Every structure is written in structure tokens, then in C-alpha cells.
Amino acid sequence: MEARFELRLNQNYCTSFPSLIKEKIHTLQVNLGYRCNLSCSHCHVSAGPTRKEMMSQENIDLIPKVLQKYQIKVLDLTGGAPEMHPNFLSLIKEARKLDVKVIDRCNLTILNEPGYEGYAEFLASNKVEIIASLPCYLEENVDKQRGNGVFAGSIKALKRLNEYGYGRGNEFLDLNLVYNPQGTNLPPEQNQLEATYKEHLNKKYGITFTNLYTITNMPIKRFEKHLKLQNQLDNYYSLLIRSFNKDNLEKLMCKTLISVDWEGKLYDCDFNQQLRKEHCNGKINLSALLNQQYKFEGKDIYVAKHCYGCTAGSGSSCSGSLT
DSSP, X not given: OOHHHHHOBXXXXXXXXXXXXXXXXXXXXXXXXXXXXXXXXTOTTOOBTTOOOBXXXXXXXHHHHHHHHTTOOEEEEESSOGGGSTTHHHHHHHHHHTTOEEEXXXXXXXXXXXXXXXXXXXXXXXXXXXXXXXXXXXXXXXHHHHOTTHHHHHHHHHHHHHHTTXXXXXXXXXXXXXXXXXXXXXXXXXXXXHHHHHHHHHHHXXXXXXXXXXXXXXXXXXXXXXXXXXXXXXHHHHHHHHTBOGGGGGGOGGGTEEEEOTTSBEXXXXXXXXXXXXXXXXTOBHHHHHHSXXXXXXXXXXXXXXXXXXXXXXXXXXXXXXX
């Protein structure tokens, strides 16, 4: 491990978490808005059907220009349900024209909703990678966490995605599922759980997928409120801190990713976005990126105690465990 992780605390922010420094940015993660057809108990953005926040057309138009100017090769679309943004399809088309890889963080059930039935075919034809939430392979557990009927809707959507070639070994049609723990536990070992998911889903439903990503629940927004109501917030933070694994520091997603909120403001990661801890104290946004040649490398990353969630145990990122 490099000495700076052991010896140098971040001087800009008051925390015991080791200092982190931005590297070359290869992923632009964009939150298109907080509107969603679901209201999951573990959601760290508190998304739901009544949320009104949606990215403006002006900021949507800036995204392809930023991708091109800074030669960013991955556009990661999230929400809420990103599919519910009226410019979701057109944004993907513009990004693919630039040969940028696009990721859709999909809740699956949105693909069954009226008006979205053709989205699975569109995503496949544009070679969009799908990272889909399925926090368990058992119906009872999923519905408890995400709402009644969500598991059945997810299975229906997964079968449709398989029909269009997703999760069938096509290198351009990756279908990755996301596991979140039910409560205040860390995720189990990713590879072993993936094998269990694949066996169960294939045997019972004939469903195949590419990879399983295990992600630690972050004590932010809706999940934080849940922990407070259960008087478990301090205990959960204690677990995350006790489980700190220094080997995860080198692979943290915040080092090579920049997060954009629905207003076009920049953050070091999606979790900092929800805490409103802006990159470089809010001195830069999408518009400013085009008006100057901004250098991300070497900038301090905002860190606080929630960062222990990404470094606990096997680690956690938007692409699953780190070690």
C-alpha cells in the first residue's frame, strides 16, 4: 500500500478516513433524476414515483460534449429509474455515436411498464450494458425489500432481456445483477453467491446473466432513516469501520469516476452526491467543464465516515466487490 494512504489524512475534510486523490477519469456517471416506479427500502437516493427532479434539456445536451472533450469512454446512467427521463433514448444514441460505452442501471420492472415495452429491444440494438437490481434470488426477500410483485416483474423483464441476447455470452450484451443485503450485514463472498444465483435462476426460470455484483448498503437517505428508526445506525457504522480493508483503497470507484446530479453539479461519487458534498466545493459543473480545460487528476476526493462502506470486507463499488 502506498505511504500516502497510511500517513496522510485529507487536509480539506475532517475525518479519520485516509486521503484519496483523483486519477484519470474514465467514467461519467449521470443521475438523470430521482423519479422511479419503485420505492425500495435500501435506496440511498430516496427515489420514488412522486419525485419531480429531472435533468434539464440544457444539461442533457452538454453530456456528449463533455464525453468528447475529456475523452471519457464510459457513460453510466442512473436515477431513480433513468429510463423515465424523456431524453433517455436520445442521450444513448448520441453517446454511442461517439463510441462511448453506455451502462443502464435498471430496476428491471420499468421494462414492463406501459410506454417502456420497447426499451429492452432498444438497449440491445445499441449494445447498452445493463446493471440490474435483484437483491435476492428468492421472491419473498425481494418483495420485502422492494415491494409486492417486484420479484415477478423482475423475472418477466429478465426473460425478455434474455430473448434479445442479454446474458447469453454476447460480449456486447452484458446483463449484470446487483445484490444488496437485507439489513445491517455486509454482502457475502461475491463469487460463491453468483454461483448460487445462476443455479437457482436458471433451474427455476431458465434465466441466464453475466455477473453478479454484491454492493454494501450505504447509510444514506432512506436506508439511514430506516437504521435510525431501528436504533441501528451507530452499530452499522461500527461494523463498517471495524471491517475496514486497506487493500480496497487502490480500487475505489471514486478515483476514476465523476458523478453528475440532475442539476449538472459534479461530485466525486454517487454517495457524495446524495450528501451534497460537491467536487472541489462546487466550483465546477458540466457547463464549466466546457468553458475550460479542467484537470481532475491530483484533486482531493471528499471523504467522510460513509466511505467505510466502500472499503469494508471485500469492498463495494458500482461494479461489485473490489477484492
